[in-house]
Amino acid sequence: MTLTQLLELFSAFIESVEGSAGPADIARVNALDVAAEDEFSFLSNPKYRADLQRTKAGVVAIRRKDFDALDAATQAARAYLVCRDPYLLFARVAQSLYVQMRPAPGIAASASVDPAAHVDPSACIGAGAVIEAGARIGADVVVSALCTIGRDTVLEEGVWLYPRVSIYHGCIIGARTIIHSGAVIGADGFGYANDAGRWVKIPQTGGVRIGADCEVGANTTIDRGAIQDTVIGNGVKLDNQIQIAHNVTIGDDSALAGCVGVAGSAAIGKRVQIAGAANILGHLSIADGTVISVASVVTSSIDKPGFYSGTWPVQPHEDWEKSAVLVRRLDKMRDELRSLRHELAALKNPPGAQ
Structure with a gap:
């Protein structure tokens, strides 16, 4: 897009425009250390100011205090978009410049679609995909190669499944949700009763409900509920290789990083952030807005929002x-x-x- 279009489109995020006139056109976004004259970048962490001295980026999003700290020559070298949150502006611009090519609508010849399933004409069903009876595939849905959609599962408008996603029976995936390769939605939860040392399986008769505008990372698993559904709210972001056990609930707009494990029936609130490799024990609750640091182990409920840690920082082995x-x-x-x-x-x- 042109720089003028960019300024008009994101005027609500920009406090002022400083420096030079900048390039007429913005081709793409890039990191400071490798960006070219027709590319957009950002400075969010002050420790990367040295990269700003050397960058060739034509436009840079920056905070006022960081811009004021630059020498006059660097200030004049390019256009600066002064804003409160450069990283957020970078994300918005990247979304506008990145256009993902949607495959053409239709059902691949090698796909298997049960006659009792409904597939919207605008949907794309890839090679080798399997759609079972009673499944409903909404408008503009993409089901990539080798995905499996179980009976009576619903994919709402604009859902995008990457290759080899498996969604078991009786699940609901909300509009515009993205699920990456290898994810498994609706597998049985880990439910057993002990009979004199032998394990008796408890049928897992619930489902999984995922809200709108979510993203589920590669090889992440979300187990179906034992009786009631496992529920993922709107706007939730799950990284790769996360385990969500049966009957967990996660509130709207929460974000969980890679390798987090959440045990059964835990209730995670809205806008909760959980860093990588943290473990959440079952049958507890976490308050809205809570932040859990990396590799922490949460063993009891958190009723008051805040920043919580339960880690032992790395140190020399002898220490x-x-x-x-x-x-x-x-x-x-x-x-x-x-x-x-x-x-x-x-x-x-x-x-x-x-």
């Missing part, structure tokens, strides 16, 4: 060994401390003292 020894001795040290307190109290208040 970790010393710390581990101390941790193993904490119970003994606690008992010794209690004993010392009692002895000190006895010394301060000997028997018979007035």
